[in-house]
Amino acid sequence: MERPLTKHIKPGSVSLNMKDYIQLGGYGNLQKALKNIAPAEVTALVKASNLLGRGGAGFPTGVKWSLIPMDGDKSTPKYLVCNADEMEPGTFKDRYLLEGNPHQLIEGMIISAYAIQAGKAYIFLRWAYKKAEKILREAIADAYKSGYLGKNILGSGFNLDLYVHSSAGRYMCGEETALLNSLEGKRAMPRTKPPFPAISGLFGRPTVVNNVETLSWISHIVEHGAEWFKGLSLTPTGGTKLFGVSGRVKNPGTWELPLGISMRELLEEHAGGMTPGHKFRGALPGGASTDFLIEDHLDVKLDFSTVAAAGSRLGTGTMIVLDDKTCPVAFIHNVEKFFALESCGWCTPCREGLPWVEKMLASIEEGTGKMEYLDLLNFNAKFMGPGNTFCAHAPGAAEPLQSGLKYFHDDFVKHITDKKCPWR
């Protein structure tokens, strides 16, 4: 099984430095791209590989790039932004890549920036990733010293400056347009779309925003080609994916695995199954903002389309497991409280709906809930649904709520009729 992204990362040891990275052939793909491949061909290659964005939405990366106007005024700046604001609860895959192999990301970013002819690139980093920040800053400094960044990179005439921006810390900053606002020094509120960032992004200029994992792929795709990439997955999507599992499993962690492995395989073979005395009740397959999958779904193949068909989303690919010793109402309350706190306060359903949901869940968990809250929770979940809100925050928050209400209905009812939490 190939693990292109993580094969050189050794958990617990120091990150791959410039010397080691070069020894492994690092920056060779950059050289290859700058010398032999035209920018448009890089984009075509990525498009052909069908690399889907690894940040959660699964949008085709090559298509995103191809929306950047390439024939416009040369003096118009363009930007590449790496979304490293990994704040999805239960998700820690980007951190693994950032800390373990920063140059893989940097090389990928330089090639990507070359493809869209961006002169400036930013890594928008989660505030808490202090270690990653230090590693990235050192790696970028080394890349400048070696001539991979700055003016006239490797004699190609291509210039790129790369900056690390440490976020002030809001979940909303992971939304690509809120990220751009935040990067500009504005309130981290999402922007209306259209126009998409490809037309008006950072500082109103054409911008591509890609996830850490997505950008880490680019040099590999340049090296091995689109067909190779496609062959890495078990399903037709292409590529491996960093999966993760947290919760009451024997071996929580993150692993690079082919897209299309089953949920059961991930849980049992890699996460080691449930810890003794705990039974699996369900899981949020791709971070907190995805619908629950339950035991019936254990054989669902983990890929964007197959998970969607099962009624959830692959999201970030990092699973949070709910066990039988944990109250599902408390679990969902915890998640919704997070989302309510992280709402930016811009649109009504999110700003007003989430606190209402949070209050009802808290009330049910405390034993003071009313039966009509179940209808009101369902009502709010629908009210916050896709299309009704300004961005995907509230619809995401509605996913564990609506599926939780469906799968754990009896537990909710028991809380209300017993006027207490059965797990307490």
Add this chain to the structure above:
Amino acid sequence: MSMVKITIDGKQYEVKPGKNLLETCLSLGIDIPHFCFHPALGSVGACRLCAVKKFRDKDDTRGRIVMSCMEPVTEGLIVSVEDSEARAFRTSVLESLMTNHPHDCPVCDEGGECHLQDMTVMTGHNYRRFDFPKRTYNNQDLGPFISHEMNRCIQCYRCVRFYRDYAGGRDLNVYASRNHVYFGRYEDGTLENEFSGNLVEVCPTGVFTDKTLKNHFTRKWDLSNAPSVCVHCSLGCNTIASERYGSLRRIMSRYNGAVNGYFLCDRGRFGYEFVNDEKRIKTVQIRLHKNDIKVEQVENSQFSSTFDKLFSKDKFIYGIGSPRASVESNFALMSLVGKENFFHGISQKEYSLTKTISEYLLQSGIRTPSLKQVEKADAILVLGEDLINTAPMIALALRQAVRNISYNEASEKGIPVWNDAPVRELAQDKKNPLFIATLFSDSLDEIAEEFFRSSPKEIAKLGFAVAKVLDDKAPDVKIENSYLTRIAGEIAHSLKNASHPLIISGISYGDESIVHAALNIATALRSAGSNVMLNMVLPESNSMGLSLLPGKPLENALVSVEDKEIDTLIILENDLYRRISEDSVNTLFKKSRQILVLDHLVNKTTQKADLLLPAATFAGSEGTLVNNEGRAQRYYKAIDIKDQLKESWRWIDEFIKIRNESQTVRWNRLDDIVESLSDELAVFSKLKKYTPDADFRMLNAKISRQTIRYSGRTAMNANIAVSEPELSQDRDSPLTFSMEGQQENPPSSLVPFYWTPGWNSVQAMYNYLDEPDGSMKGGDPGIRLIEPVEGAKNSYFSPGSLDVETKEDKWIIVPVYQIFGSDELSSVSSSVMQRIDEPFVIMNQADADIISAADGEYSQLEILQNKLKVKIKIDNSIVAGFAGLSANLPGMPFVNMPCKGKFHKL
């Protein structure tokens, strides 16, 4: 523009493309509830209330929810407003907004004209399912104008979008996040922006309310309203003046698509309180013995004996008019005394500068833009006028004008102009060129491409230099300053390449050469074939109207009385001590046997009157004001004046009757005097027919000043008499002081309030406009008396001497006008009073060092026989050798600036 066909709820409409669906529906009369959209602010999609169902095509039966404010109107668009899912969603939005909204409507200032109330009813939300404690906030003291009650906030973001994005304010912001976002200042304190009062109308609920109204609160449906015109500067913004129990309760903006649009400045909104002031003159008072302090009230029965003596045929009478009195009152006075004996009541300098401007505009072929057209300008030069203080709404219009380039850029990228955030994001700091040449920095600098700080003469030099670059035939001017040469070239280049270049100047610096330079630039641009616009700011609400009347400057009256005496000096709504030096006024008064003053408020001049007559204010009379654009606009009575109060022109009409017994024509009503004026003076000929006369009726009814919900008619005076009082008659207008009358859609110049079924807030305005942010149905009110003349030939003004000599111990003192304080009437308003500075001088640090004064210290300024105690304010933007003195603040003597001044240690 070709129209597009769209389908709304199965019905086909042909509509203008390029708009959003919400504004399109609103102009079609289809009610879609909404909060965050405002026609002047565009769409942002925050509140989600304007949701409708959009269908892909005819076969699509499911459709999907879209926000109508964010949906461009395109050919073939199929939507449903009535769709049950869309309706249910809108109700849900209201329900969730109401989870935290206090149920304090009965004690809320907004109640009765609350957009939130309207939307709640419109969506049908009526049952509360949220059973948790509500969120609460602390409120802030935001100063004398605005009350703050944050618990009522529904987070539509309109306030910050108006205050920051539209008006350029900095000290109001949105803080925190989630369901705890807070709209306010970073700490308690007066809102600094000059347009803060618009928050009252922009806010859809009772977060920001009018604090001055609170001081004499009346429920909104109990107000009696009249279309009015602002009297506090020369721009003539349209207002709605509202009355209850004989006092003026508030001023709101009255929409005029060609003038002020939706907004007003704070002087215009809050300056009204002078109408209710205790210094108001309400009775006829006579001074039985000259120079006696005591005055006595004259009973109505004594009027004729009193007046006969003053106005008999043998009396030699002088009349002094006023730039703050109506055209009609000035004209009446001119008719009484004759053109020869009519004086404009302004200084020689102001007179000649105003005349220069009005004559130029009448003959030049150059258009003075409406405020709306100012917003369309694409290159602008401000030459020597502190707009934010002397014509605030132009400053606001300029903030919009510099954004024109952003609309062009957005359109190129396919972003509709109403999609506010992306339009701003795309433009970043790119702005249309605005050049500002003024004495010192102000808040407009931040939107200027370049600003030029120098003395009035240097500013004039810059102007002449620009004209010279534009047209070689323009007079030459000697320039030693290479910076000036460079910037003159840049300005000329920008103006020349613009499709709508605009020159803005004025007379507030009191410098003729600035006016000449500005006019020369306009002439030069025109001769280069440019479609130049010229906006000359004048000092007062009827400066232009007065200037169009025959008459002479005030000083001429003085000169002519050197060897004779005046029997009766009649002064119309004018405090002469604000016009010329105290000595001169005293001399004039000494030469006058009887001084008759008509005015609203006690002032230094009224204190010298032998006979003082109470004159109705704008709120208690009908009349016409001509703004600096040359637009004549009628204002109507909000207050039914009682007892001895009368319109000035009506008082004067009585005197005319005495003086001229054979006169057969009597001005029974305003229409009569307007007709005389139109017939007599060609420039006013259009005045006669532009607005409906007093006989106008709709469905045989007068237009109601009061809404149908007006309460207490039979009871409100029961403490005086229990019988219902007789309905007051307004013979001068087609408006009635009653709720019985025409309520809906009066002619645009006669709109006393906005109301449409379902819409009780100012949003009801949609039904009065041809489209949101467009014109009033039937055309915007007012008539332009000055239009460009085709084929006009202009000649250039010669620069004359532009040299200035400064001496080390003397400074050239230039006037610094203040939005709050420099205007006579608004300075009496108690809320405005709290914003008025004490007399101050601004100078740069080096000059302050010479007089060894620190910032905030007091000094004595010796200036033209006056010794003033002034506070020193350091402002390094003002050039050395010049100091700015706060002009016309209450209590300050008249100082004819610019002039020399000397500082002494106190």
